[in-house]
Amino acid sequence: MSKHVVLGDRVNASVVILREGVLVIDTSVDPDGARQVQAEAQKHGEVLYVINTHEHGDHLAGNSLFACPIISSAPARKRMEQAKASALPAITFSQEMELFLSEPVMLKHYGGHSPGSAVIYFPKRKLLFTGDLVFAGRVPYMGEAVYRDWLAALTELEGWKVDTVVPGHGPQGGKEVLTRQRQWLEEYIEAVRTWTAQGLTPQDIFNQVLSRHQVVERWHPMIKKSIELIQHEFK
Numbered sequence: 001m002s003k004h005v006v007l008g009d010r011v012n013a014s015v016v017i018l019r020e021g022v023l024v025i026d027t028s029v030d031p032d033g034a035r036q037v038q039a040e041a042q043k044h045g046e047v048l049y050v051i052n053t054h055e056h057g058d059h060l061a062g063n064s065l066f067a068c069p070i071i072s073s074a075p076a077r078k079r080m081e082q083a084k085a086s087a088l089p090a091i092t093f094s095q096e097m098e099l100f101l102s103e104p105v106m107l108k109h110y111g112g113h114s115p116g117s118a119v120i121y122f123p124k125r126k127l128l129f130t131g132d133l134v135f136a137g138r139v140p141y142m143g144e145a146v147y148r149d150w151l152a153a154l155t156e157l158e159g160w161k162v163d164t165v166v167p168g169h170g171p172q173g174g175k176e177v178l179t180r181q182r183q184w185l186e187e188y189i190e191a192v193r194t195w196t197a198q199g200l201t202p203q204d205i206f207n208q209v210l211s212r213h214q215v216v217e218r219w220h221p222m223i224k225k226s227i228e229l230i231q232h233e234f235k
């Protein structure tokens with residue numbers, strides 16, 4: 001019974017099976033993925049709530065397929081509304097929220113990756129869904145990062161009792177997934193700051209990043225933005 005299913009390759013969407021029904025955490029990136037999430041959820045019972053980890057569109061494709069209420073952080077809902085998302089959350093929280101189901105479910109807002117980024121935690125299972133606060137095994141999307149908030153979130157989560165971490169992208173793993181993401185971000189920030197202090201131009205810094213990390217071309221503008229954000233935040 002104590003079970004969860006993670007669907008996803010490009011982006012993770014999950015179904016958590018509880019005694020009284022299921023929770024869906026994020027609803028995939030495109031219509032095909034969305035239908036898979038819906039089919040998987042229906043296999044296990046009534047869908048009680050859809051929870052969106054944050055507002056980025058690649059996590060919301062199937063929102064409109066579910067009749068149950070959607071839950072997100074308040075900042076995430078605000079951004080979804082601005083982006084004219086097709087199905088908006090009916091329930092929001094600004095800092096923390098707890099669902100009193102057959103087992104407790106805790107939601108906490110952090111920001112960092114995006115203004116609305118939150119995590120979902122099942123303390124009895126020591127199971128944590130981080131949304132895009134964690135990209136496992138790949139360069140994270142940092143196009144609107146607030147790095148200090150992001151690092152503070154990961155540092156706090158590393159102190160929680162967690163056996164299983166389901167990231168927003170990439171395979172689930174143990175607690176080390178959190179530590180790896182924090183260290184990756186720390187090293188990235190440190191490298192950009194060092195190159196900046198050495199007088200490298202933004203273009204040179206961008207080239208340094210590309211020589212060290214695999215980044216798909218459509219994310220090149222994101223990398224440039226991430227460098228700007230570091231230079232702005234750590235002046």
Ligand SMILES: [Zn+2]
Nearest residue numbers: 056114132141
């Ligand atoms: Zn995201």
